Every structure is written in structure tokens, then in C-alpha cells.
Amino acid sequence: MQDIIIETQQLTKYYGKTLALDHLNLRVPRGCIYGFLGRNGSGKTTAIKLMLGLLKPTTGSASVLGCDAQVLTPKTRGQIGYVTEGHRLYRWMRIGALETFQKAFFPDRWDSQLFDEMLDYFDLGKKQKIKSLSNGQRAQVSLALTMAPDPDVMIMDDPTLGLDVVIRRQFLEGMIHLIQKKGKTILFSSHILSDVERVADRIAVIEKGVLRADCTLEEFRRNIRKVHFVFDGQIPDVIDIPGLLHKRHNQHHLELTLVGTTDEQIKNAVEATGAKDYAVVDLNIEDQFIEFTAREKTKPLFQWEA
Amino acid sequence: MAFWIQISPGSKQPIYTQVYEQISQAIIKGDLAAGDKLPPVRKLAAELVVNPNTIARAYTQLEQNGLVSTRTGAGTYVIDPKLRQKDAVHISALCERLDSIISQAKLLGLDYGELTELLNDRMKRFYHET
Amino acid sequence: MKFFALLKYELRICLPWLLLCTLAFTVIGSILMKGILLNQSNYINQGYYENYSYYFFASYGPIREFGPLILMISLALGVILAVAQFFLPGVFKTWPFTLHRSIRPQMILWSKFTAATVTFVVSLGLIWTLFYAYAAVPGRLYLPVFFTTYLEGWIYILTGLIAYWGTALSSVSTAYIYTTRMLGLAVATGAIFLVLLQTSITGAALWAAAGAGVLIIQLFDTFLSREY
Numbered sequence: 001m002q003d004i005i006i007e008t009q010q011l012t013k014y015y016g017k018t019l020a021l022d023h024l025n026l027r028v029p030r031g032c033i034y035g036f037l038g039r040n041g042s043g044k045t046t047a048i049k050l051m052l053g054l055l056k057p058t059t060g061s062a063s064v065l066g067c068d069a070q071v072l073t074p075k076t077r078g079q080i081g082y083v084t085e086g087h088r089l090y091r092w093m094r095i096g097a098l099e100t101f102q103k104a105f106f107p108d109r110w111d112s113q114l115f116d117e118m119l120d121y122f123d124l125g126k127k128q129k130i131k132s133l134s135n136g137q138r139a140q141v142s143l144a145l146t147m148a149p150d151p152d153v154m155i156m157d158d159p160t161l162g163l164d165v166v167i168r169r170q171f172l173e174g175m176i177h178l179i180q181k182k183g184k185t186i187l188f189s190s191h192i193l194s195d196v197e198r199v200a201d202r203i204a205v206i207e208k209g210v211l212r213a214d215c216t217l218e219e220f221r222r223n224i225r226k227v228h229f230v231f232d233g234q235i236p237d238v239i240d241i242p243g244l245l246h247k248r249h250n251q252h253h254l255e256l257t258l259v260g261t262t263d264e265q266i267k268n269a270v271e272a273t274g275a276k277d278y279a280v281v282d283l284n285i286e287d288q289f290i291e292f293t294a295r296e297k298t299k300p301l302f303q304w305e306a
Numbered sequence: 307m308a309f310w311i312q313i314s315p316g317s318k319q320p321i322y323t324q325v326y327e328q329i330s331q332a333i334i335k336g337d338l339a340a341g342d343k344l345p346p347v348r349k350l351a352a353e354l355v356v357n358p359n360t361i362a363r364a365y366t367q368l369e370q371n372g373l374v375s376t377r378t379g380a381g382t383y384v385i386d387p388k389l390r391q392k393d394a395v396h397i398s399a400l401c402e403r404l405d406s407i408i409s410q411a412k413l414l415g416l417d418y419g420e421l422t423e424l425l426n427d428r429m430k431r432f433y434h435e436t
Numbered sequence: 437m438k439f440f441a442l443l444k445y446e447l448r449i450c451l452p453w454l455l456l457c458t459l460a461f462t463v464i465g466s467i468l469m470k471g472i473l474l475n476q477s478n479y480i481n482q483g484y485y486e487n488y489s490y491y492f493f494a495s496y497g498p499i500r501e502f503g504p505l506i507l508m509i510s511l512a513l514g515v516i517l518a519v520a521q522f523f524l525p526g527v528f529k530t531w532p533f534t535l536h537r538s539i540r541p542q543m544i545l546w547s548k549f550t551a552a553t554v555t556f557v558v559s560l561g562l563i564w565t566l567f568y569a570y571a572a573v574p575g576r577l578y579l580p581v582f583f584t585t586y587l588e589g590w591i592y593i594l595t596g597l598i599a600y601w602g603t604a605l606s607s608v609s610t611a612y613i614y615t616t617r618m619l620g621l622a623v624a625t626g627a628i629f630l631v632l633l634q635t636s637i638t639g640a641a642l643w644a645a646a647g648a649g650v651l652i653i654q655l656f657d658t659f660l661s662r663e664y
Contacts, residue, residue: 033357054532054664078538088529090445104441105538172355180348180358194315199357221320282318 002066005030005153005185006051010060013046013209020046022209023060028187028202033179035200035217036189037289043209044189045085048157051187052082064153078106081151083159087142089130095119095141096126099148106149115148122170136167143174154178156188160195168195175199193285197221207293224288227266229254229275241269245291257291313354321356325364333373333384334399340386344374438539439547446551449520457513457559464505465567472501472571476579499571499585502564506589510560510596511628517555518603521548526607531664541660549652552600556593564589587637594644595628601651602627608655610662623651 006028013021021043028034038044049055051062053069062069067076089098103110119126122140130138139159146154154175160168172195178184179199190196196203196217203220205213213220224245229235231252239247239254243261247254254275258266263280270278283291311328313321332338344350347365351358365382368374376382411421525531535541568586571577602624609617627647634640 049532049664052532052536054535056663074538074540077536080536082532082536084532084536086529088533090530090533091528092449101441101445105438107437169355173352176352176355176357180352197315197321198313198355201357201359218320218322284316284318286316 003030004028005032006034006062006064006155006187008047008051008060008062011047011050011057011062012059013043013050013055014058020209021050024206024209024211026204026211026214028185030183030185031179032185032201033175033199034185034187035196035203036187036206037191037193037196037203038189038206039191039293042206044206045157046209047206048085048155048187048189051155052080064155078149079152081146081149081154083142083146083154083156085157086161087135087138087159089138089142089145091129091131093130094126095124095128095130098130098141098145099126102145102148109149111148111150114150115144118144118147118174136163139163139167140170143171147174147178150181151178152184154184154186154188156186158189158191160190160192168192171195172199193289197285205289205292212292220288221285223260224283224292225258225261226281226283226291227256227258227261228279228281229256229270229273230277231274232276236273239269239273241265246294259292311350311354313356322360322363322367325350325354325356325361326367329364329368330371330373330398338384340384342384344382344384346381438537439543442539442543442547443550446521446547447554450517450551450555453513453516453520454555454559457509457555458563461505461509461560461563465502465563468501468505469567469571472499473577476577499568499581500588502567502585502589503592506560506564506592507595510556510593511599512596513556513560514552514596514599514601515603517552518600518607521552522604522607535664542656545656545659548604553597556596560593560596561590564593584637588640591631591637591640591644594641594648595631598624598627598631598644598647598651601648601655605651605655605658608659608662610658620651620654623647623654627651 004027006026008024008026011021011024012019024043024047036044036047046055047062050057051064051069053072056070064072064080065076067073072080093101099115103112118140122137122144124133124137124140128137130141133141143159146156156171159171175186175188176199179186200217202216203213204211205220231254233252235249235252235254239256241256241258241261242265243259244256245259246257249255266278266280311325313324315321317324319327329338329344338344344365345353347358347361350356351361354361365374365376369376369382373385374382375385408421411424416424525534534544537544564586568581568589572581572586602620602622605620605623606618607620609620611617611619624647627643627650630643631640631647634643
């Protein structure tokens with residue numbers, strides 16, 4: 001049994017002159033729910049399709065279950081459940097026929113009971129045609145079709161994009177259900193941070209094709225903080241503090257966004273700059289993500305005149 | 307089980323901290339009595355729709371702080387307060403009161419050294435140095 | 437097992453066209469046959485014994501009238517089936533779902549080809565055989581009916597398959613330049629013309645096989661090496 005289920009090595013993808021992925025190096029260990037975070041268009045789908053051999057890398061490689069993604073064997077594919085972008089299924093088929101179709105490829109591991117239970121839970125009938133379903137219902141069918149073969153690895157490409165909170169919750173429930181079984185691994189991409197926070201063990205943050213973070217969720221949550229420095233007089237122009245991401249100021253108040261800075265380093269900076277007082281602020285995951293991926297801007301877009 | 311856990315993912319507190327806090331609060335309030343069994347990690351994870359490792363983390367922390375004890379195969383149980391090594395829940399309540407006192411002292415204008423001196427002075431009346 | 441699941445799916449896609457084609461060919465062919473039966477005298481007057489090139493094969497006998505009909509339906513069927521099997525999945529973005537399966541991707545192509553071939557054989561081949569058998573009954577027509585004409589009909593059906601493979605190749609091609617993408621259709625068109633220009637059945641069959649072969653090989657290559 002391998003320990004690393006999904007791995008990419010210097011994975012790079014150009015579309016013509018546009019760089020979609022820049023030397024991506026990530027590793028998803030067994031038993032992990034790996035949240036792949038990034039804004040829309042940041043390279044998540046490109047990375048996932050490369051992992052499944054649907055795209056060819058410009059340089060670098062990816063592998064799943066020890067098998068190179070460009071030459072995934074039928075057996076390996078049978079172990080990977082893939083929830084495709086947009087949940088595109090055969091429009092004219094009824095759900096029952098789609099079940100029969102999918103089932104034929106997993107003769108020894110199809111869980112009919114689970115499939116039926118899921119359809120029942122989603123209030124879907126086997127006679128319904130895919131084209132008559134809403135996006136959310138199609139996503140539900142897609143989830144059921146992917147979970148019924150009890151995959152060892154589940155790779156989901158933004159499965160809840162554009163879907164309502166109820167369906168998002170159902171997908172999370174499905175993930176928890178799967179991960180409770182031994183040896184399962186899940187990689188899912190999302191930009192819904194609260195969902196990722198609920199279920200992910202590890203996260204990767206990707207921005208404009210570049211991997212900005214690859215750590216446990218806890219590390220991410222713990223290490224991105226804000227500190228407010230209060231000054232009596234002028235705010236110094238240069239602040240020397242490790243892990244400085246952004247700084248903003250007004251009058252006597254300086255707000256620093258820090259990554260991985262220890263409490264002691266903060267105290268040292270307080271002394272060094274001569275700040276009168278300081279306060280450390282914990283952030284929720286959305287604010288952390290925004291701070292982490294934001295560009296340094298001199299002027300905010302929306303401004304209030306005092 | 308007379309207690310209920312509610313997770314707010316958008317909060318500043320990490321989820322495992324929220325679980326930890328809510329369980330320890332339940333123990334303080336008495337909703338969870340000594341000998342009560344906590345729900346199995348898997349069950350709570352499925353109910354809250356949260357990664358089982360997060361729940362396990364909270365349980366481990368509860369155990370480290372002496373509030374619960376896990377018996378392999380049998381589950382996790384709330385410990386009798388008399389048997390607790392460190393009464394972390396009460397210490398937490400104590401800290402709150404201390405913080406309140408310290409804030410008051412600061413407002414009165416006492417600096418770090420002055421407060422420490424005052425505190426030592428009062429403590430000497432209770433603890434006898436050996 | 438897995439192949440049959442794919443085949444069943446592909447046949448289901450071909451089915452409406454199979455039925456439509458069978459119906460159209462039967463109806464129009466019957467009208468044509470009736471016309472031939474009634475107007476046999478015209479053919480004697482026109483000196484049909486001579487080798488005049490009505491269309492390209494050196495064929496005799498009134499049954500050759502079926503040729504253009506088979507050709508037209510066959511070409512149309514070929515294009516339509518290829519669009520249904522190869523172009524629409526691109527439009528509806530179902531390739532990732534289809535491709536991520538515990539099979540070798542070649543199997544996907546084989547299931548499509550099998551379904552298309554079955555469609556051609558049943559809706560055109562079978563009906564043509566029935567028409568020919570009907571005409572060939574001794575005494576039905578007082579003019580001779582030649583077996584080569586029957587074989588010609590099959591050549592026309594085969595051109596439909598060439599059109600199928602050509603359209604398929606153009607559908608799956610991801611070349612940036614438009615003209616490169618149309619290569620499949622261009623090669624198919626060229627091959628079909630070459631086939632129809634032949635004066636012998638053997639020659640026609642060989643060119644048809646060659647054209648089909650080139651297209652099929654290129655189709656496998658493109659299908660297996662492109663991105664989705």
C-alpha cells in the first residue's frame with residue numbers, strides 16, 4: 001500500500017503562451033481529505049485533469065496510486081472515482097440506464113444499496129432523464145455514480161460550483177461517509193472556504209498556477225494572523241518583521257498581516273518600532289484566504305471620504 | 307445526551323477548538339456528568355459533517371486536559387471531577403476572573419511590577435512559603 | 437461485459453437513425469422498384485446493354501437505378517452517425533465522463549465503429565439485399581439482373597462508412613488551423629471520389645478499404661493522443 005496517493009512533480013502546463021500551472025509540486029497522503037483551494041481560473045481544473053491524464057503536461061508529471069497519469073491503467077482508473085467539472089452526463093439517458101451502464105464497469109465493487117439509498121435521499125427517480133434534471137440534481141446523480149463503486153481515491157473538480165447550500169452539504173456528507181472507511185483518500189477543489197474548513201485535513205492554495213501553500217488546515221489557520229500596532233507619533237516606513245504579507249495604516253494605527261510569525265517575533269518588532277501598544281487578531285478562514293492571496297494595493301477600490 | 311454541538315465554520319475559532327470548548331462547557335454546566343459517554347468520533351463526525359480527525363483532535367485535547375478518558379474499544383467517558391489531575395475547566399474559569407482583575411488593575415494605572423508585588427503580597431496570606 | 441455496456445450505449449444512440457434510414461430506404465426504394473417494374477420497356481429502348489456511364493460503375497440492368505439512392509442515404513447516414521457519436525460529446529462535454537473508465541480507451545472507438553457498422557448493415561445492407569432478392573426472382577423482371585449490381589450497392593454502403601470515419605476524424609480533431617481539422621472530411625471526400633471513378637468492383641473495393649484504413653488509423657491516433 002502506497003503512502004502517497006496523488007503526486008505531482010514540477011507539473012507545468014502552458015496553453016499556447018499562457019501559463020496555467022507553474023511547476024506544481026504536491027503530494028496527497030493516503031487517508032487524507034485534501035482541499036484544493038483557489039479562485040476561479042487559478043489552475044485547479046487544469047491540475048486535476050492533468051492528474052487524470054485528460055490533459056498533457058508541458059513539463060513535469062503527475063501520478064495517482066503510483067501510476068503515471070498519462071498512462072493510467074484500466075485497473076487504476078477503476079479505483080479512482082472522478083466527479084467531473086460540471087457533472088456532464090449523457091443527456092438522453094435515464095438515471096436507471098446510467099446506473100446499469102456505470103455498474104458494468106465495476107462488476108465486483110458496485111454497492112447497489114448505497115446507490116439506491118442516495119437516490120432516495122436526493123428524491124430522484126430512476127426513470128428521470130438526465131436532461132430534465134437541474135444542475136444540482138445532476139450533481140447528485142454524479143455523486144451517487146461515483147460513490148457506489150466504493151472508490152479508493154475520489155477526485156472531485158469543484159463539485160459544488162454554483163450549487164446551493166443543501167447540495168453542498170450533501171457532498172460534504174458523502175465525503176465524510178467515504179473517509180470513515182479505511183484507506184480512502186479524497187482530493188477536491190473548491191472555492192467555498194467554509195466547506196473546505198469542515199472536512200479537509202490538508203489544503204493547497206493555488207493562485208495563478210502557482211502553489212502558494214501546501215500544509216495542514218490547522219497550520220494554515222494557525223499561522224495567518226493580523227497584528228495591530230498603535231503608535232504615538234509617526235508610523236515608521238519600514239517594518240522589519242519576518243512573515244510580513246501586507247501592511248495597511250491610517251494615522252497612528254498600523255495593521256500587519258503575518259504568516260508564520262511567532263509571538264516572540266511580534267514582540268521584538270513592537271520593541272524595535274517603538275509601538276505604544278499592540279493586539280493580535282485571529283482571522284476566520286475567509287479573511288485568511290483573502291489576505292493570503294491578495295495583491296498589495298495602494299488604494300482600495302471602494303473608499304469612504306471621512 | 308442533553309448537550310448539542312453547533313459548529314460555525316466561518317468563525318475565527320478553528321473547528322476542533324469549537325468542539326473542545328462546547329464539550330468542556332457542557333461538562334461545566336453539568337449537561338455531561340461524570341461517567342457519561344461521549345458520542346463515538348465517527349458518529350459525531352458524520353452528524354456535524356466534519357472531518358473525523360478534527361473530532362479526534364478535540365477528544366485528545368479533552369483527554370490531555372483531564373476531562374475525559376478513552377478506553378480502547380469501549381469509548382470516551384467524562385471523568386469524575388474528584389479524579390481529575392488538572393481541573394482544566396475550573397482553571398479556565400479562574401483565568402477569566404484573573405483577566406478581569408488584571409484589566410481592573412491596569413485601568414487603575416498599576417504597571418506590571420506594581421501588580422506583581424500586590425499579587426505576591428496577597429498570596430502570601432494564603433500560601434505559606436516553605 | 438464492459439464492451440457490451442459501451443456497445444449497448446452506442447447502439448442506443450444509433451437506433452433512431454437506424455429506424456429512420458430503414459424507413460426512408462424502404463419507402464423510397466419501393467417507389468423506385470415499382471417504377472422499374474412498370475417501365476422496363478424504357479430500358480430496352482435506351483439500349484441499356486451498352487456500357488454507358490450513368491454513374492461510374494460498369495453496371496448493367498435497371499437495378500442500377502438504386503445506386504444513387506443508396507449512395508445518398510449512405511453518405512447522409514455516415515455523417516449523421518459520426519456527428520452523434522463524435523461531435524456531440526464534445527459539445528456536451530461528456531468525454532471526461534466516458535474516458536475515465538476501467539477500460540483501454542481503444543475499446544471506446546471499437547464500440548462506436550461496431551454500432552455504426554451494425555446500423556449500416558441493418559438499415560441499408562439488409563434492405564438492399566431484400567430489394568435485390570425481390571428483383572432477382574426469376575420472372576419478376578424480364579430484363580436481366582446482375583449480381584455485380586448487388587455488389588455495387590455494397591460499395592455505395594461502404595462509401596457511407598468512409599464518410600462516417602472522415603466526419604469522425606474531423607469531429608475529434610483539435611488542430612488550431614481550421615483547414616487541418618477539415619482534413620478528415622477532405623480525405624473522405626477524396627477517397628469516395630476515387631472509389632466511384634473505378635470501373636471494376638475489385639478496384640472500387642480496394643480503394644474503399646484503403647481510404648477507410650487511412651482514416652481509421654488516423655482516428656485512433658488522434659483520439660488517443662488529444663487532450664480533453
